[in-house]
Amino acid sequence: MNIHVGENDISHVVEADKAHVWHHLTQHKKFDATDPQIIVEGKGMRVWNQAGREHLDAVSGGVWTVNVGYGRASIAEAVRDQLVKMNYFAGSMGTIPGALFSQKLIEKMPGMSRVYFSNSGSEANEKTYKIVRQIAHNKFGGKKHKILYRQRDYHGTTITALSSGGQDERKDQYGPFTPGFVEVPHCLEYRSQWGEVDDYGLRAANAIEEVILREGADTVGALILEPITAGGGVITPPEGYWERVQEICKKYEILLIIDEVVCGMGRTGTWFGYQHYGIKPDMVTMAKGVASGYAAISCTVTTEEVFQMFKADPDDPMSYFRDISTFGGCAAGPAAALENMRILEDENLLENTVAMGEYALEKLEELKAKHAIIGDVRGKGLFLGAELVNDRETKEPASETITQAIVAECFQKDAVLIGATNRSLSGFNNTLCLSPALICTKSDIDEIVASIDGAISRVVA
Ligand SMILES: Cc1ncc(COP(=O)(O)O)c(C=O)c1O
Known part of the structure; x- marks a missing residue:
C-alpha cells in the first residue's frame, strides 16, 4: 500500500x-x-x-x-486527458465525451432517446419532476401535476426529493415539504399488507390504482419508482407487479419514472434494473455507478416522445426546458462514464x-x-x-x-x-x-x- x-x-x-x-x-x-x-x-x-x-x-x-472497484488508473487518465483539453462549458453547449457517452448509453436503453446531465441522483430526479410539471402546464392546463411515489422508496436528499421520499425517518424534522407528491403503498411481500395471499404483486399494484382514483386520474402526472428498492430494505418486486403497474400508467396517461440511481450500470446484472421486468419507462434517472464515483455525474434520460414535447412550439419562448445544472457541464463526468462503461463491457x-x-x-x-x-x-x-x-x-x-x-x-x-x-x-x-x-x-x-x-x-x- x-x-x-x-x-x-x-x-x-x-x-x-x-x-x-x-x-x-x-x-x-x-x-x-x-x-x-x-x-x-x-x-x-x-x-x-x-x-x-x-x-x-x-x-x-x-x-x-x-x-x-478502486484504483482504476484508466478512468483517472481519461478524466485527466479530458480536463487538460477542455474541462468545462455550460450544458447549453456540447462536449465530446458528453455526446459520445450519450450515444453509448442510449444503445443500452432501447426505447430511450435523450440524456440530460447533472450532478447527483437527487438532481436527476428533480429534473423529472420539473419535466412532469411543465408538461402538466403545457398540455393539461396545470392539472395533471401530482407525482406519486412509493412508501419505503428514496429519491434524494433535497427538500423536493424528500417530498417524494417514502422513508419517514429521512423526512422527520425537514418539513414542510413541496406540495403535489402523494404516497402509494410499498410492495414488500415479506411484510404483506394483506397477509399471506397468492396474488400479492397484483394487489400491491392495484393499490397504486386506488390512490390514482382517490386523487383523480386527471390530477396525476407521474409515478416514480425504484426498480428494486434500495435503502428502504432491498425490496425485489413481487411477481406480476411490474406488468400491472405498466398497465395502470398507460390506462391513466401517467408518466413512469424509474429511479436507477442505485440499480443502474450493471448493479443487478443487467445494464438497468428495469430491464429485468420488461418495463417501458418514460424517464430513467441514474447516478452512483455511472462513473463509479470517479467523477460526479448523473443523467436524466427520456424517451423521444417526452423530449419532443419541449420543442413542439418554438414560437413560445417558455415552452422549452428552462433548466440548467452548472456542473452538469463538467466534462470530467462523461469522460469518466465512458471509460467506466468500457471497463464494464471489456471485463x-x-x-x-x-x-x-x-x-x-x-x-x-x-x-x-x-x-x-x-x-x-x-x-x-x-x-x-x-x-x-x-x-x-x-x-x-x-x-x-x-x-x-x-x-x-x-x-x-x-x-x-x-x-x-x-x-x-x-x-x-x-x-x-x-x-x-x-x-x-x-x-x-x-x-x-x-x-x-x-x-x-x-x-x-
Ligand atoms: C434510489 C436513490 N435515488 C436517489 C438517490 C439520491 O442520490 P444522491 O445522493 O446522489 O443525490 C439515492 C441515494 O442514495 C438513492 O438511493
Missing part, C-alpha cells in the same frame, strides 16, 4: 477532519471519544484507513457506488455480477438456515439484503441497535465493511445490505459471508 500522506501528516489530517468536516449521516458526539475513519487509499475491492488497516469493502464505497462485469450474485444469494440462504435472526434474504445481482427479525413466526423486526452491532462487529473484528438500512423507516432499520463491486470473486463473497456469520454468532449469542 502507498499512503500519499506522510506518517507525520496523518495525525494532522485527522485533527483537521475532526475540527472542520461535518460528516454525512453522522452524530458527531462519538468523535469526542474516537477518531473519524479517513479512507486513504483503495485498490480493487479493498480500502485502507489512516492506520493502514486493510478493509474488504462489501458496499462499494458505502452507498452502492464504486461498481468497477464482462455484467456476467460476473449475475454469477457472483447467484453465489452470494446461495451463501446468504445458508446463513439464514443457520441463524434464526435472518427472516428473509432478497436481492438481484450484487444488490442483496438480509432482513433481521426477533422471531421468525411474528416477524417482529430486530432493532436498529442489534443490526448496527452486527455491522460494527464485521468492521472491528474482520475489517469487512457491510451496510444496513439506517434511520430510514421507524421500526424497520433491520436489513443488512451487501453491494460489493461488480469485480468481486467467490473468495471475496466467502470472506464477507464468514464475517457476517461470526458477527451474528457473537452479537446474538
Whole structure:
C-alpha cells in the first residue's frame, strides 16, 4: 500500500477532519471519544484507513457506488486527458465525451432517446419532476401535476426529493415539504399488507390504482419508482407487479419514472434494473455507478416522445426546458462514464455480477438456515439484503441497535465493511445490505459471508 500522506501528516489530517468536516449521516458526539475513519487509499475491492488497516469493502464505497472497484488508473487518465483539453462549458453547449457517452448509453436503453446531465441522483430526479410539471402546464392546463411515489422508496436528499421520499425517518424534522407528491403503498411481500395471499404483486399494484382514483386520474402526472428498492430494505418486486403497474400508467396517461440511481450500470446484472421486468419507462434517472464515483455525474434520460414535447412550439419562448445544472457541464463526468462503461463491457462485469450474485444469494440462504435472526434474504445481482427479525413466526423486526452491532462487529473484528438500512423507516432499520463491486470473486463473497456469520454468532449469542 502507498499512503500519499506522510506518517507525520496523518495525525494532522485527522485533527483537521475532526475540527472542520461535518460528516454525512453522522452524530458527531462519538468523535469526542474516537477518531473519524479517513479512507486513504483503495485498490480493487479493498480500502485502507489512516492506520493502514486493510478493509474488504462489501458496499462499494458505502452507498452502492464504486461498481468497477478502486484504483482504476484508466478512468483517472481519461478524466485527466479530458480536463487538460477542455474541462468545462455550460450544458447549453456540447462536449465530446458528453455526446459520445450519450450515444453509448442510449444503445443500452432501447426505447430511450435523450440524456440530460447533472450532478447527483437527487438532481436527476428533480429534473423529472420539473419535466412532469411543465408538461402538466403545457398540455393539461396545470392539472395533471401530482407525482406519486412509493412508501419505503428514496429519491434524494433535497427538500423536493424528500417530498417524494417514502422513508419517514429521512423526512422527520425537514418539513414542510413541496406540495403535489402523494404516497402509494410499498410492495414488500415479506411484510404483506394483506397477509399471506397468492396474488400479492397484483394487489400491491392495484393499490397504486386506488390512490390514482382517490386523487383523480386527471390530477396525476407521474409515478416514480425504484426498480428494486434500495435503502428502504432491498425490496425485489413481487411477481406480476411490474406488468400491472405498466398497465395502470398507460390506462391513466401517467408518466413512469424509474429511479436507477442505485440499480443502474450493471448493479443487478443487467445494464438497468428495469430491464429485468420488461418495463417501458418514460424517464430513467441514474447516478452512483455511472462513473463509479470517479467523477460526479448523473443523467436524466427520456424517451423521444417526452423530449419532443419541449420543442413542439418554438414560437413560445417558455415552452422549452428552462433548466440548467452548472456542473452538469463538467466534462470530467462523461469522460469518466465512458471509460467506466468500457471497463464494464471489456471485463464482462455484467456476467460476473449475475454469477457472483447467484453465489452470494446461495451463501446468504445458508446463513439464514443457520441463524434464526435472518427472516428473509432478497436481492438481484450484487444488490442483496438480509432482513433481521426477533422471531421468525411474528416477524417482529430486530432493532436498529442489534443490526448496527452486527455491522460494527464485521468492521472491528474482520475489517469487512457491510451496510444496513439506517434511520430510514421507524421500526424497520433491520436489513443488512451487501453491494460489493461488480469485480468481486467467490473468495471475496466467502470472506464477507464468514464475517457476517461470526458477527451474528457473537452479537446474538
Ligand atoms: C434510489 C436513490 N435515488 C436517489 C438517490 C439520491 O442520490 P444522491 O445522493 O446522489 O443525490 C439515492 C441515494 O442514495 C438513492 O438511493
